[in-house]
Amino acid sequence: MIRLLVGILVFVINTIYRDRPYPRFYVLETVARVPYFSYLSVLHLYETLGLWRKADWLKVHFAESWNELHHLLIMEHLGGASFWGDRLLAKTTALIYYWIITALYLVSPRAAYNFMELVEKHAYNSYNKFLTSQETELKALPAPEIARLYYRDGDLYMFDEFQTAQTPAERRPQINNLYDVFVAIRDDEMEHVKTMIACQLPNAALSSISPHSLKPQTVE
Template sequence: MIKLLVGILVFVINTVYRDRPYPRFYVLETVARVPYFSYLSVLHLYETLGFWRKADWLKVHFAESWNELHHLLIMESLGGSAFWGDRILAKTTALIYYWIIVTLYIISPKSAYHFMELVEGHAYSSYQKFLTEQAAELKLQPAPAIAISYYRDGDLYMFDEFQTAPSSEKRRPQVDNLYDVFVAIRDDEMEHVKTMVACQETNAQISFKSPHTLANSEITDSFANIPSD
C-alpha cells in the first residue's frame, strides 16, 4: 500500500509536469509538507488524551515542516505556483494525503515514516537529476531572497533541528546562486530521509531525540563528569 501511494504521487507529478520543473517542484513540496502535519496532529491528539508526550518528536517534525515550507516558498518565488490549475492540483492532493497519513500514522507509525522516507528519496533523486541537467543555467541565476534568508541570514535553530543524523559539524549551505540553492534543497531531502529512517528504528520510542536535546545532554554530562574540589 505504501509503494502504491508513493507510486501514484510520483506518476502524477512526473507525467503532468514532465517539462515544467518549477511547477513540478511546487506540487511536490506542497504535498511533501503534509505528512509532517499529519504526524504533528496525531502526536498532539495523543498528548491531549494523556496517552504519552513526545516533545522531541514534535520539535523535529515541526522543524521538518518548516524546512519544507521554505522549499515551497522558494518554488513560489520562481513562479512554480503561477498557474491556478497547479495550485488546485497541489492543494487537493495534499488534502487527500493528509487524511491518509493521519490514518496510517495511527495504525502503523513505522509505515507512515516509511512512506515519507520514499517520498523524500524521490525528491532527492528529482533534484539531483535537475541539477545535473540544468547546472550551467542555474549557476547564472541569482539565489532568491527567501533562500538567502533561510539558509544564511536567518535564525538557523530549526534548520539544525530537523537534521538528526550524527555529524561532526553543522551543515551550512552555500547560497551564491540558484544552483547552490537547489543543492541545498537536494541535501535537505536526504536529511529528511535519514530522519525518517531514525524514526523507524526499533528503539526509537526511547532513543529518538532532537539535535539540540542531544547537544544539551552532552553538555550536561560533561559538567557532571568534572571532578568537584
C-alpha cells in the same frame, strides 16, 4: 499500500510535469509538507489524551515542516504556483494525503514514516537530476532572498533541528546563486530521509531524536 501511494504520486507528477520543473517542484513540496502535519496532529492528540508525550518528536517534525515550507516559498518565488490548475492539483492532493497519512500514523507509525522516506528519496533524485541537466543555467541566476535568509543569514536553529544525523551548526550551505539553492534543497531531502529512517528504528520511541537535546526524554 505504501508503495502504491508513493507510486501514484510519482506517476502523476512525472506525467503532468515532465517539462515543467518549477511547477513540478511546487506540487511536490506542497504534498511533501503534509505528512509532517499528520505526525504532529496525532502526537498532539496523544498528548492531549495523556497517552504519550514526546516533545522532541514534535519539535523535529515541526522543523521538518518548516524546512519544506521554505522549499515551497522558493518554488513560489520561481513561478511554480503561477497557474491556478497547478495550485488546485497540489492542494487537493495534499488534502487527500493528509488524511491518509493521519489514519496510517494512528495504525502504524513505522509505515507512515516509511511512506515519507520513499517520498523524500524521490525528491532527492528529482532535484539531483535537475541539477545535473541545468547546472550552467542555474549558476547564472541569483539566489532568491528567502533562500538566503533561511540557509545563511537568518536564525538557523530550525534549519539544524530537522537534521538528526548531524550535530547543530555542522552543515552550512553556501548560497551564492540559484544552483547553490537547489543543492541545498536536494541535500535537505536526504537529511529528511535519514530522519525518517531513524524514526523507524525499533527503539525510536525510547530515544531522543532532536539534535538540540541535551539528554533523551522519557516516554510517559
